Structure formats: structure tokens, C-alpha cells
Amino acid sequence: MVDFITSTNSKGDTPLPFAASLGHTSTLIQTSKKCERETLDDPIPEEMMNKDGLTPLHCAAMMGSIEILSRYHDEMPYCFESVTRGKKETVFHIAAKHKKNEAFIFMAQREKLGQLLYQLDADGNNVLHVAASVGSIALVSYIMDETKIEVATKNNKGFAAIDLLNKNDEGFRQLSIALMSDRSSRREMRILEIQVLDELKKLGMLSAQSRQSSNKEMEMQLEALQNARNSITIVAVLIASITFTSGLNPPGGVYQENPYIGKATAGRTIAFMIFSLSNSIALFTSVSMVILLLSIIPYREDSLKKFLVIAHWMMWVAVVAMASAYVAATAVTLPHFRETKCLLYATLAIAGLTLGGMFVYLRFKLTKCILSKMYYLKFISPSLVSKHGSLDMAANSMKGYYSY
Numbered sequence: 001m002v003d004f005i006t007s008t009n010s011k012g013d014t015p016l017p018f019a020a021s022l023g024h025t026s027t028l029i030q031t032s033k034k035c036e037r038e039t040l041d042d043p044i045p046e047e048m049m050n051k052d053g054l055t056p057l058h059c060a061a062m063m064g065s066i067e068i069l070s071r072y073h074d075e076m077p078y079c080f081e082s083v084t085r086g087k088k089e090t091v092f093h094i095a096a097k098h099k100k101n102e103a104f105i106f107m108a109q110r111e112k113l114g115q116l117l118y119q120l121d122a123d124g125n126n127v128l129h130v131a132a133s134v135g136s137i138a139l140v141s142y143i144m145d146e147t148k149i150e151v152a153t154k155n156n157k158g159f160a161a162i163d164l165l166n167k168n169d170e171g172f173r174q175l176s177i178a179l180m181s182d183r184s185s186r187r188e189m190r191i192l193e194i195q196v197l198d199e200l201k202k203l204g205m206l207s208a209q210s211r212q213s214s215n216k217e218m219e220m221q222l223e224a225l226q227n228a229r230n231s232i233t234i235v236a237v238l239i240a241s242i243t244f245t246s247g248l249n250p251p252g253g254v255y256q257e258n259p260y261i262g263k264a265t266a267g268r269t270i271a272f273m274i275f276s277l278s279n280s281i282a283l284f285t286s287v288s289m290v291i292l293l294l295s296i297i298p299y300r301e302d303s304l305k306k307f308l309v310i311a312h313w314m315m316w317v318a319v320v321a322m323a324s325a326y327v328a329a330t331a332v333t334l335p336h337f338r339e340t341k342c343l344l345y346a347t348l349a350i351a352g353l354t355l356g357g358m359f360v361y362l363r364f365k366l367t368k369c370i371l372s373k374m375y376y377l378k379f380i381s382p383s384l385v386s387k388h389g390s391l392d393m394a395a396n397s398m399k400g401y402y403s404y
Contacts, residue, residue, distance in 0.1 A: 053085025054094075061091040061107075064100030069107060077112055088122040096130040101138050108146070117147060124156035132161040132179065135169030140178060151179055180375075225304050229293060232311045236289035239318050243283035243325070251275060251329035266332045275328035282321035289314045316359070323351045366403040 049055055057079045060068035069091075072079050083090055089097075092113075095104040104127075107113050120126055128149050131139035140161075143149055154160050162179040165172055252266035266272040289311050298304040330347050334340050 049085055053087075055079065055082050057082065057091060058084060058089075058094055061094045061100065061103055062098050064095065064098070064103040066103055066106050069103060073107075073110055073112070080107075080113055080116055083119075083121075086122065090116055090119050090121070092117055092119075092127045093121055093125070093130050096127050096136065096139055097134060099134055099136050099139070101136070101142075104139060105142060108142075118149065120155075124154075126153060126155075128153070128161045129155055129159070129164055132175060133164040133166070135166055135171055135175065137171040137174055137178075140175055144178065222301060225301065225308065228308055229304065229311070232308070232315055233290060233293045235315060236286040236293070236311075236318065239282055239286040239322055240290065243279050243286070243322060246325065246329070247276075247279050247283065251332040269332060271328045271331035275325050275332060278321045278325035278328060282318045282325060285314055285318040285321065289318065320355065323355055327351055362403065369403045 050059075054062070057069070057072050060072070080091055084094070087093075091107060092104060095107065108117055117127065126149055128140065128143045128151070131143060144151065151162075152160050160179075162176060165175055165179075169175070250264040250266070250272070252264060252272070255261050255263050255265055264272060292307070292314075293311055296307060298307055327344075327348050331344055334344055
């Protein structure tokens, strides 16, 4: 009998693992029991490995055979301690890798296998790492809710479970959010996701809608960035037109007679000097913006975003300079009476409150987005950011927008 179980076929498979892969429960168990080792050097039948380093129990876990797993658990529980050759994977790793959810949960609910659930493979991966790497929403949710495995645990390469996600998987966004959320909110999210997923699977719409939604969001982001680029260009042209006209028609008018004909009548006042300087800054900054945006055509999202950040700051400089020029022009043209002094202060206050308030509000929004990205990077390696697409979108997915 020993010679029989150690024999191999043309593919290098031994009988017991082969029987397990075919689901022949009775044959597998009876052969394991009847075969007695003649010497201590003879292999233990139920722990013999095939050419891939798998025991019969490993093959049963890979096939998701609860019947074989149950029989082994009741009659030969010591077999669960065996790990695969090389990678040192347990039956839990194997079931998770092949998305055998029912088999995984069946074993996880056995008290005798409790400690085995937390065992690591040769690369330091726990079962959550494996479930995340294959994009199994059901297993990730179960492990996070029903076990004590920490989400932030890293393997030997320094990767947490969220680092191993594949952005091409249908459940990438759901898994990203789940692995970033706290434990108290995961249970509610899991119940809601399971309900939605079950309904969509019944309708046969899950795969198509998931891809369509992801593609639509990416298209909306690129369209929004292009619209922002076009809008900044239009604003820059408008500012350049206004400041150019104002420079040729200075506030207070020009002299109509010699020797200063055509010269600004208020040219010697401090207010006019501020107007002239601010107007020139606004004019040439806006012209530079137009040249920048029209001379370089970025075709990658990150490059487009960098140019938009530069143009955005240039726009703020031009707008503030134009506002300063307007306030200075108001100081030139307002009559210097006691009754009109309050008008200058009111104009200055309105300009400061509106532009200053908007600047502070946008900086506040930008700070929140930066903090969201910093929190996101606690769970994902910077080297893998490009793998996950847009970091801004992933970190602020719940808001539906981000600042730059």
C-alpha cells in the first residue's frame, strides 16, 4: 500500500492529493486510514505532497470541498498543521487565494483551528493580505469583522493589505474604503455592501456597472481638469484686456494742453503709483498665464494638474493685483471730501473681505484634502500610489471632489 500511495503519474501527482482534487472523499479517507507505515522512514499518507507541494488537505481547500475538510477535521485534525512546500501557506491561505469563501468560513468557525487562522506564510502575509490581493470583498469583510487581525499589519516587504489591492478588480473602490474605515463602521458597511452586491448579482449587472462607474468618474475628472484649464485661460485673457485698457486710460484722465499733453493728471500721487504698479503686475501676469497654457499641451493627468497649480497661483496674483489697482484708481477718482472718505474705506473693506475670505476658504478645503491624502498614505505605500490611479480621487472619494 505504501508503494501505491508514493507512486506518481505522468504529471507527477500522487494518488491522495489527486483524489482530493477530484473530491473523492470516501476513497481519500479510507486509503489514508488503511495505509500503515511499515517503517518510520515511510511517509505519512495524509501528509504526502504532490509536485506542487500540496497535501491532500491543501487540494481539498483549494477545491473548496467542505465535505473533505469536515472529515479531516473530525478524524485527522493534525493534518491542518501542514503548510505548503516553499511558501509555507496554510489551508486558510489556500482557501483565501482561490476565493473559496464557504470553505474558509467553515474552517474559521472551528475552535481547534483558531490559532492557525493567524499564522503567516513565508512572506509574512496573513489571510487578510491574501484576500485583499485577490479582491475578495466577502472574505475581507469577514476577516475584518470576525477576527482580530489588524488592518495595518505589514508583511515582510512592508506592505499592508490595502497596498496589495489591484485597481483593475471590480471591488477596488469598496475594498479601499473598507480597509481605510474604522472597525465600528465596517459592520454597517459590510451589511449594506452585501445587500447591494447580492441584488446586483441577481440582476447580472455588477461587472458592467462597476466598470462603467469607474470609467465615468475618471472621464469626469479629466473633463473637470480640462474645463479648469480653459476657464483659467479665459479669465487670464479677460484680466489682460481690462488692465491693458486701464493702462491706456488712466484714472483721472490726461492733460489736454502742453507741456504735459497726454500725461496722467494724477501721475504724481501715491494712489496713482500704486495703480500703475498693480495694473502692470496684473497685465503681464495674465499674459504669461495665457502663453503658458497655450504653449504646453499636457496629455497626462499629473502633468496637467501641475500646470494648473502654477496657473492657479498666477491667477491669484493677477486678481489681487487687479483688485489693488481698482482700489487705487478709486482713491484717485474719488473727490477728497470728508463725506467721501468712507467710500474709499468701504471699497477697501469689500475687496479685502471677499477676496480674503475666498482665499481662506479655499486654503481650508485644500488643507482638508491634504490631510485626507496623508491619512490614506498611512495605509498605502507611496511606491504603489501610481498603481491605484489618482491618489486625490481615492483619498477624497467620499466627498466627490478635491482641491489642488
